[in-house]
Amino acid sequence: MRKPNRLANYDYKTSGAYFVTICTKERANILSRIYVGKAALCLPILELSNIGRITEKYINNINVVYDGVTVDKYVIMPNHIHLIIIIDNYGRQRAAFPTLSDIVRSIKILVRKETGKSFFQTSFYDHIIRNEQDYLKIWQYIDTNPAKWSEDRFYIE
Template sequence: MADKYQNKYRIPTARHPHWDYGTNGAYFITICTENRQCFLGKCENGKMKLSTVGAIAQGFWYEIPKHFPFVELGEFVVMPNHIHGVLILNKNGFDENIIDSIDNIIDPVETRQCLVSTTEHVSTNNDDKTIGQKRFRNQGKNTVSSIIGSYKSICTKHIHATFPSMNFEWQTRFWDNIIRDDEAFNTISQYIINNPLNWEGDKFFGEEIKPE
């Protein structure tokens, strides 16, 4: 996996609220199901057995570069109640005005409701807002937030269409981590690969909350 990073996305030290999540770089993404419910499959003997819902989640993740051609996918795994994946944004040579977006085939209002995990309180004075705060309600096109919001929305629509009686939802927010160098990239990639093997020690193991 090191050849995917090769220090070409080295990130300067920056606090998350001041980071533009539309910037070239590698991002470690974690998305949980609502209430950590195990809709996505079962992990047995260190291997995932995907449910139909999990297969839908997996399939649409691999579709991301078709709609956002400046995105390259790193390692990815579907776990019983969450997914982990690496998105690599490289917009060099792309005209953002003509980049296709999966938003074209889903409800953009629903997409905007997915807020990045690093969002903070929004100032009433627009001039005082950080980059992250300005994206609180307007994520901008072709950012990590808009990509993940689109992904979550299209998955949910297809899952609800396939299982109308299933109360499937993603957790409202998601976790992101800016990958700053090759060492971090390789460590995170191995973590994702080994996640099924380490499921019982995972922080999300046994966290399922039964709806009342």
């Protein structure tokens, strides 16, 4: 039996910040590639594939699809995506507001519609960001993720 990924009895329409990870099917490296730059610092360079660029387009337009939802930070790694999604439903009708699952599903569906193929795993990982310290730690993790790709738990050559 599959373990549920969502926190039981938590309302994922609740205003707040969420750390989300979406993986490709079979962890296929199809979204981007990371290589060492040639500059003095040898910083990693992340180059999006066509599928990665399409995915980025829909990540950047999520606030158009859902009023009150923004993606505050993200990185598109070769076989997964990390995002900080902010839901602000203050002053809005709660019943009509999307859940975190609705938001992630819409990104996957829009990519599938444009490409004609499903690239992502059915589910996703989430973490409810509880305070500013938690937020800053996750923001830093996302920001430095390309530099640590070979150490990443999702790393596959």
